[in-house]
Amino acid sequence: MVPLVKTNLPPREILLPELEKVLYSGYVAQGEQVDLFEKRFEEYIGSNYSLSVNSGTAALHIALILAGVKKDDEVISTALTAEPTNVSIKMSGAKIRYADIDANTGSICPNSIVQNINERTKAIMIVDYAGIPVNVSSIQTISKEYNLPVIHDAAHSLGSTFNGKKVGSHFPYSVFSFQAIKHLTTIDGGILQIESQVEYERAKLIRWFGIDKKKTRLENNICEQGFKYHMNNVNAVIGLVQLAQIDMIVNAHIENGKYFDVELNGITGVELLKYYVESKPSYWLYTLKVDNRDGFISKLAENGIMASELHKRNDYHDYLNDFAQVLPELDKFYKRMVHIPCGWWVSHEIREKIVSLIKEGW
Numbered sequence: 001m002v003p004l005v006k007t008n009l010p011p012r013e014i015l016l017p018e019l020e021k022v023l024y025s026g027y028v029a030q031g032e033q034v035d036l037f038e039k040r041f042e043e044y045i046g047s048n049y050s051l052s053v054n055s056g057t058a059a060l061h062i063a064l065i066l067a068g069v070k071k072d073d074e075v076i077s078t079a080l081t082a083e084p085t086n087v088s089i090k091m092s093g094a095k096i097r098y099a100d101i102d103a104n105t106g107s108i109c110p111n112s113i114v115q116n117i118n119e120r121t122k123a124i125m126i127v128d129y130a131g132i133p134v135n136v137s138s139i140q141t142i143s144k145e146y147n148l149p150v151i152h153d154a155a156h157s158l159g160s161t162f163n164g165k166k167v168g169s170h171f172p173y174s175v176f177s178f179q180a181i182k183h184l185t186t187i188d189g190g191i192l193q194i195e196s197q198v199e200y201e202r203a204k205l206i207r208w209f210g211i212d213k214k215k216t217r218l219e220n221n222i223c224e225q226g227f228k229y230h231m232n233n234v235n236a237v238i239g240l241v242q243l244a245q246i247d248m249i250v251n252a253h254i255e256n257g258k259y260f261d262v263e264l265n266g267i268t269g270v271e272l273l274k275y276y277v278e279s280k281p282s283y284w285l286y287t288l289k290v291d292n293r294d295g296f297i298s299k300l301a302e303n304g305i306m307a308s309e310l311h312k313r314n315d316y317h318d319y320l321n322d323f324a325q326v327l328p329e330l331d332k333f334y335k336r337m338v339h340i341p342c343g344w345w346v347s348h349e350i351r352e353k354i355v356s357l358i359k360e361g362w
């Protein structure tokens with residue numbers, strides 16, 4: 001079965017010597033390799049400051065703290081995402097108020113964000129679902145007008161751009177995940193991109209128990225709640241080796257995504273997503289809308305190709321459904337949404353097979 005998602009690791013002759021070096025170096029905790037990984041990641045994104053952590057969820061949690069989100073505040077978010085986006089809001093003690101989506105793109109709808117702002121709103125959480133960038137310019141305007149910080153969950157969209165700038169450089173806080181199946185994996189890990197140097201310095205303390213690593217324990221005085229969220233040298237070394245080949249991986253996703261954009265266009269029973277004109281997606285998954293989704297999934301499965309909805313809309317979890325909201329555009333989208341494999345493991349032969357199976361009908 002051609003899987004929908006797959007772990008990518010560099011060839012063993014490249015990865016294992018680097019891993020062995022760090023494993024037996026006598027220092028596997030947070031150290032030089034972590035610093036270097038952050039530096040290389042800043043170069044990749046093209047902006048400061050990269051704070052490495054041990055998961056995307058940890059990055060989201062720190063971002064919410066930096067954004068000033070506290071118990072009983074509200075954060076506007078989207079229900080079309082993986083659960084960590086919204087679980088992290090609950091970790092901060094805040095409530096989730098869902099904006100509806102733009103059914104053309106699956107991304108959070110800027111007008112619906114505005115309609116959901118109230119006096120308890122503290123931040124806006126946006127997600128590049130499946131690797132498709134959100135409407136960055138409109139959301140930047142809303143952020144300015146209402147003075148609300150934006151947390152950009154870019155866990156799916158490493159390598160995407162908007163207005164020619166890499167995702168991760170448009171908002172005060174951007175989050176990447178390096179768990180097993182993302183474009184780049186460090187096995188587990190993440191990065192929080194932070195615009196402000198002052199906030200970056202604070203985030204370093206929050207990342208590690210509230211302790212300043214530049215001072216001795218005796219010189220330290222913990223002044224706020226911190227966590228054990230740091231990345232270690234072992235994961236960082238994997239990240240460094242992965243970063244050296246990331247363009248190749250991301251480009252393979254993009255090439256397959258563009259192929260599907262062309263070849264699946266105009267097929268009866270298929271509706272393709274639209275992308276904002278300023279954006280270039282990195283197609284973590286290839287998402288489309290189809291009639292008779294169950295039939296579509298079965299047809300592909302019978303022919304050795306996995307297709308799936310993958311994520312449960314988050315408002316369908318009782319714990320993540322604070323206000324029982326009506327989301328009509330998401331209702332329509334969610335009934336027909338399906339993902340097909342699109343990553344580096346999808347060869348020309350496989351993608352041609354996928355297209356011809358879909359053309360045959362289901």
Ligand SMILES: Cc1ncc(COP(=O)(O)O)c(C=O)c1O
Nearest residue numbers: 055056057082084085155177179
């Ligand atoms: C959209 C989204 N946000 C956040 C996360 C959290 O990342 P992690 O699993 O690294 O904590 C994930 C990944 O699982 C995700 O898919």
